[in-house]
Structures are given as structure tokens and as C-alpha cells.
Amino acid sequence: MVNPWIAIGALALVAVVIPLSMMVVSALLRPSVPETSKRATYESGEVPTGSSRAIRFNIQYYMVALLFVVFDIETVLIFPWTVVYQSAIENVGLARALVPMLLFIGILVVGLAWAWRNGAVEWVRSPRADRQRTEHKS
Template structure:
């Protein structure tokens, strides 16, 4: 009998050697023609305007993160609802219902914390809240 670790070691060696050899061969064969277009920031062929550092409102990320969390919650709750009746018959009401109540409780506490800290409150820009100044 042969040792299974020999096959694992051989596959690991092949997985390391092939990418390294491909990188080495491509670096030897590729043309090296430095030009200004290759070093420029890619902007879809458009001339860049303004500063490249744009400040995004963190609320976009907070809303997206909360959406992902509660979207995953529904993905986890749906299979539980499908097997709930069988789980109650097999394990009893307490063992079937308690884990899901704890799960939903943790999510409610998280939502309450996010709500209290203003994560779901949309922040208006200073320009939107400032009174309009008319040129006379």
C-alpha cells in the first residue's frame, strides 16, 4: 500500500509549480513597452475630472450591511419553518422553538442597537438642510 500523503504532497507541489512557472514564462515572453497610456488610471477611455477621492456617505454601506444580515436571516428562517411541524413531533415544542427564538432575539437586539445608534437613520447633507440663498 502506498501512503496517501505522497499523493497529497505531489498535488500540492504541482499546485505550486504550475502557477509559478506560468508567471515566470509570461514575464520572460511579454513585451515591455512602457508608455504613458499604460500607467494612467483606467477611466473607461474618458478624461478624468475632479479629485479621485470621493467621500461616500457611510449610510449606503450601513443600509447594505443591514440588508445582507436580514436577508440571510430570512434564508435561515425559511428552512426552519418548513421542518417546524416535524421537529415539534420529534423533539417537542421547547427544543424546536427555543433556538429560533434565541436567533430572532439576537437579531432584534442587533436591530435595536443599530436603530439607537442611528445606523438606519438617513443623514441629510449640509446642502440639503441649509436654507436656499437667492442671488438678487
């Protein structure tokens, strides 16, 4: 009988050797063209103007991204549960199969309600959109 740790070790070795060999080959084949623009803050060639502290980013984008990640993970966790749901009912009963998932979804709904109440899912309206809305009403 072959030891299963040999396969795990071989997989780990391949997982290390392939990326390292790709980086070595890339370092050997790529051209080396030193430029001052490569060391700039923005590699796109844009010349930075002003202080980086003066730029204001809307935190709303980050809040929506975090909410997306949370609910995306929820989908990933619910999908396998739906696949085994029928056999879980047969093996452990309806209540023991359903209650943990309802609790999980309930916690997520409470989190969504909290985020909604605190304005995490409300977009900041532009002055132009507000003007158009008031013009259409009058």
C-alpha cells in the first residue's frame, strides 16, 4: 500500500516548484529597461499632481464591496447545503437540517438590516440627479 502522504508531498512540491520556475524563467527572459517613470507613484505614465492626502475617496465603494463579499460567501456556503438538503432530511430530520441554515440566513438578514439602517447601501446622490428629480416633479 502506498503512503498517502507521498501524494500530498508531491503535490506540495509541484505547487512550489512550478511558480518558482516560472518566476526564474520570466526573470531570465524579460528585457531590463530601467526608466524613471517605472518608479513613479502611478505606473500608467500619469504625473502625480498635488498631495495624495487631498484626494477624497468615497467610502461607499468599499462598503458595497464588503457587503458583496459577505453575501457572495453566503451563496458559496448555501449552495452545498442545498445539494445535500434532501439526504439530510432523510438522515437527521427536517428540524435538524433546516434550523442551522435558517439561523445562518437570519444572522445575514440582521447584518443586512444593520448595514441598510446605517446607510451602507445608500448611494450618494449627485447634485445633477437631485436637480433633474425636482424638475420632473414640478
